[in-house]
Amino acid sequence: MSLIIQDLHANVHGTEILKGINLEIPKGEIHAIMGPNGSGKSTLSKVLCGHEDYEVTGGSATMDGHDLLSMSVDERSRAGLFLAFQYPVEVPGVTNANFLRAAMQARMPEGEELDAVAFYKTLYAKMDKLGMARKFTSRAVNEGFSGGEKKRNDILQMMMLEPTYAILDETDSGLDIDALRIVSEGVNSMRSPMRSFLVITHYKRLLEYIKPDVVHVLSDGKIVRTGGYELVDELEEHGYEFLKNTEQ
């Protein structure tokens, strides 16, 4: 049971950004992707989620054997995929609570109704865990939220939806020191043999809390290095200097 990406190529507005990505994330593992600005990290996450701006031109991606690329965005979500965006979107006019209720209802088998009492009980417990005030339930999704509040809200969505494969795109950006710890604890509380994470980040500070099993470096649309946690230390110390030696 894994997320398997093979020789994935993708374009945005006719320009090739992903140039043959190979990645296998078995259930239960946390993989981190690091890499220079503009190397394609967010593009990879958006392609996996089916963002309409991105055109897959080759390769495959399967989730537990199912062809991810042939599914609609909705189907991918229902199948257990979740993306916390680098820049979380605002949804004016829809309260956080209603958004989450609708998202959870949409995942239930036809004919079954979400239990409202149980929903709010779970929601409040998870908000407490993330240190989020109750007022955020009645505010429109991310509208007027600070950068850090948006990131926390994304993690709340993830904790409510309980995906099997979660992609976190620079979740640490904009978080203050306490929020970074709290959000990381939220992620760690979801670690399970039945769930995998792909964590995109620039900095060691997040990975000190969310210890990845495997670390990849993405450069110019390809995975150029894969290793263990020691790779994070190496990058922190030397940056992406080594890439210059691999460039033509």
Ligand SMILES: Nc1ncnc2c1ncn2[C@@H]1O[C@H](COP(=O)(O)OP(=O)(O)OP(=O)(O)O)[C@@H](O)[C@H]1O
């Ligand atoms: N919708 C888009 N329109 C035009 N160019 C795009 C679009 N999406 C991505 N790109 C380009 O694709 C390249 C890869 O971008 P991407 O956001 O995937 O990089 P990244 O590795 O996540 O970078 P960062 O670390 O800065 O967040 C960049 O050159 C970017 O300008």
